[in-house]
Amino acid sequence: MWISPYKYILSLGHLCSDINQSILSAVLPFLIATYHYDYTTAAMLVTVSNVFGAFVQPFIGMLSDKKNxxxxxxxGVLLASGGMAVTGFISNFFGLWIVVIMSGIGVAMFHPQAAKLFNSVPSKNAKGKGMSIFSFGGKVGFTLGPVYTAFLMNLFGMKGTILFLIPGIVFGIVCSFFDKDFENLDVLEVEKKEEVKSEQNDDWSGFIKLCCVVFSRSILSNGISTFLAFYFIQQFSKSNSFASMLLSVFYGIGSITFLGGGIADCFGHRKMVRLSFCIFLPAIFIFTNTSHFVIALIMLIFMICGESLSYSPMVVLEQKYIPNHTGFASGITLGLVVSIGAALCPVLGYVSDAYGLNYAFIIMTIVCAIALACSMLLPNVEEK
Structure with a gap:
């Protein structure tokens, strides 16, 4: 199955964009240690970054439906990197709000346009595999973020955040060489849109049901990425640096999302989404109820597999449910719905402060069960 080289460039952009999201989660323990924030306050930084970005993505998606x-x-990538780059120079909490909001908006500007371009680039009989390449870039970014953060914090202290600018600069330089090539994809998109309109109508009911699954997955992804480091620090007495490195393991193993799209191409994207939550649910249940470090690590691996394998198939399904509005679809599912899920992080933070981190993971176990139930309601769609 042939994959256009332009998709690898977009995957690089996904890396340079999403590294900032994992940097935000990884830098929280250092912010807490430096400024003595509680869990709820720290989680609010994740929330404002995602929520403000959420309302940008659908509009960017609608604009990209008109023209790439x-x-x-x-x-967007430059804003995302720039926002995180100045976090180490601001001690005022509301100042931190502003820069993480700027970073979140930058991330939001990237995703709808990138997903739209991915749908425009030809990849016959390899939609899932092509989207897996895109998601793999994001997973690599998430993986490198905590490692990069721990390295800079240990070497330079909080002032080392200025080097978070590097990914944004790298992607900006790469894109400067391919501007005309990506603009030419407008022609391909127009031709493809006319072809799709004559073959398939939008299934808004199926799309809404998929949004429910994405919403549940978002709560899980954001909750785990935000509180995983704290959980191992509190439950298993691990250091801040170890917990930060564990986040990299979490995101690194999550790179198996590269396999999810290819498998889904063979067996069906809807089946892959269901299977992923069938793996996720028992794993997070055992993880939440064990006091053994090794068992927790093993279950974490299964949780990562369940979380990661669903990503690419869901992105492909969103574009199949409403093929005439792929940019808007990406803005909603990759932006608004995901960010609404992230908005519940302070609730989990409040529960953690009041009752302990274990109760936050109990709530996430219930959410995972809801995600599995919603995935069973997804309607079938013809695989092209």
């Missing part, structure tokens, strides 16, 4: 603009992506 590489500027949305490059400026």
């Amino acid at each position: 603009k590489l500027l949305y992506m490059t400026l």
Whole structure:
């Protein structure tokens, strides 16, 4: 199955964008240690970053449905990196709000346009595999973020955050060489849109049901990425640096999302989504109820597999349910719905402060069961 080289460039952009999201989660323990924030306050930084970005993505998606603009992506990645780069120079909490909001908006500007371009680039009979390449870039970014953060914090202290600018600069330079190539994809998109309109109508009911699954998965992904480090620090007496490195393991193993799309191409994207939550649910249940470090690590691996394998198939399904509005679909599912899920992080933070981190993971276990139930309601869609 042939995959266009432009998809690898977009995957690089996904890396440079999403590394900032994992950097935010990884830097929280250092912010807590430096400024003595509680869990709820720290979680609020994740929330404001995602919520403000959420309301940008659908509008960017609608704009990208009209015309592809590489500027949305490059400026977005630069904003995302720039926001995180100044976090180490601001001690005022509301100042931190502003810069993480700027970073979140930057991430939001990247995703709808990138997903739209991915749908425009030809990849016959390899939709899932192509989207897996895109998601793999994001997973690599998430993986490198905590490692990069721990390295800079240990070497330079909080002032080392200025080097978070590097990924944004790298992607900006790469994109400068391919601006005209990506603009030419407008022609392919127009031709593809006319073809799809004549073959398939939008299934908004199926899309809404998929949004429910994405919403539940978002709560799980954001909850785990935000509180996983704290959980191992509190439950198993691990150091801040170890817990930060564990986040990299979490995101690194999550790179098996590269396999999810290819498998889904063979057996069906809807089946892959269901299977992923069938793996996720028992794993997070055991993880939450064990006091053994090794068992927790093993279950964490299964949790990562369940969380990661669902990503690419869900992105493909969203574009199949409403094929005439792929940019808007990406803005909603990759942006608004995901960010609404992230908005519940302070609730989990409040529960953690009041009752302990274990209760936050109990809530996430219930959410995982809801995600599995919702995935069973997804309607079938013809695989093309």
